[in-house]
Amino acid sequence: MAAEIVAALADAVVVTGLDRQVLSANRAAAELFGRPLDDLPGTPIDDLVAVAERQHVAEREHRAVEGEEQRYETKIVGAGGDERVVDVSTTPLVVEGELLGTVATLRDVTEEKHAQDTLARSEARYRNLFESASDAIATFDANGRFTTFNHAAEIISGYRREELVGQWFAPMLPDDELPKALAHFQKALSGETGLFETSFYRKDGDVRTIQVTYSTPRLDEEVLCVIRDVTEQKMLQEQLIQSEKMSAIGQLVSGVAHELNNPLAGISAFAQLLLSEKRFPPDQRTAAEMIYAEARRASRIVQNLLTFARQHKPERTPTSVNQVLDDTLELRGYELRVRGIDVQRDYDEQSPETMADAHQLQQVFLNLITNAEQAMERAERDQQRLTIRTRRSGDLIRIEVEDTGPGIPPNLLERIFNPFFTTKPTGSGTGLGLSISLGIVREHEGRIWAENATQSGARFVIELPIVAPRPTGEFQSTPASQPVTDRLHVLVVD
Ligand SMILES: Nc1ncnc2c1ncn2[C@@H]1O[C@H](COP(=O)(O)OP(=O)(O)OP(=O)(O)O)[C@@H](O)[C@H]1O
Ligand SMILES: [Mg+2]
Structure with a gap:
């Protein structure tokens, strides 16, 4: 049996x-x-x-x-x-x-x-894929807590996975982004797939922009997110839009400016003619002077517009930045003295010459110094200080123009470089100074930005690459030793 x-x-x-x-x-x-x-x-x-x-x-x-x-x-x-x-x-x-x-x-x-081996192998393959993906991948449970987190996610967020698994995602997002993110999370839970952009705080406090693609492979279970850091991409995009805007405005402006030139020259000329007339009573003379002064002011604005619109490459000669700064200060010497502004020059005497367009640089410095003067208009007389600093750092020359004015509200730090952005009353500023300067510095492959000085006041920083003159002994039409001021009075409109 x-x-x-x-x-x-x-x-x-x-x-x-x-x-x-x-x-x-x-x-x-x-x-x-x-x-x-x-x-x-x-x-x-x-x-x-x-x-x-x-x-x-x-x-x-x-x-x-x-x-x-x-x-x-x-x-x-x-x-x-x-x-x-x-x-x-x-x-x-x-x-x-x-x-x-x-x-x-x-x-x-x-x-x-x-079957088990195949499964293990495919699991290993997916794990590998998951870990080596350049995009961050994170999964969340239905309560929005991190469940998994790949290596790229660690890099993008600055957190190690042990720190985040089990944590709710909300504290990583700025308050104003949260409702949007939560709405998308709800959608994901209901089985929709989608994409959105948001900013978030890295562990080190940096704010980055990310693009999140989400899906829910199994309904009401885990939400799978593929996250890409698009901060740099966004910045490039914005710069591109900005430069396109600039060139469109530039074309428009140069057309208008040219059109205005002739009538303005006419007004100036006739005003001068009236001024040479000795028989006019004083009040009429004052009126003629006013016409002349205002016409000149309009010409200067037009000149600024034209410079702004011009897009030629700089003409570079070996240039000493310190020398150009001195020349510019000399040009503003009278104003600075009259206003009682204390000028501090803190130069790095060792900084070498670099290939640059001295005229254009002078224009940049002039804009910055004029802005500084204007910013300190309301400060106490004995507290008006303009500090001009140069330093060599590696293959860069760093130039700082610092004032003791009220400084720049942080939310405006970027916007002040936009064309036509001004906080000055109509008639006293066109808002072109900084955008022209930005254009020139970029032409020189340098950078310019504004920050607030530690005490008070604004600091504008320019970094220019040190470009050595060509060693071929090529003929230079303008010797570097010639002071720039000599070449400066050619401010003819058009
Ligand atoms: N040193 C500074 N301190 C405080 N704010 C500044 C300073 N420099 C510039 N700004 C701000 O940036 C704005 C833009 O400056 P920008 O030189 O481009 O134009 P503007 O001085 O207003 O006009 P324009 O230079 O065409 O006469 C100014 O209106 C001002 O609000
Ligand atoms: Mg200005």
């Missing part, structure tokens, strides 16, 4: 004698080993086990004989010589108190193992 049950079992059963030869086996075993059932009795176990596994199986069987039940995985030689992976469980066979050998049950798990 027992023999019949064993024979009918779906799992292979092998009874082994103490001599480690098969005593008997069932049909399933014969099928597993690919041998006729009758051939099995008397076959040494080693013949049935894969060569590499013989030692292992012998040890296990030995322990089973000693009374310790064994469960293990091994490889056997199956039909056609193929190795199969089997789960074995072996118990000692004791009949009427006498140890006869062992009974082993074998289950073929080859397919299962294979």
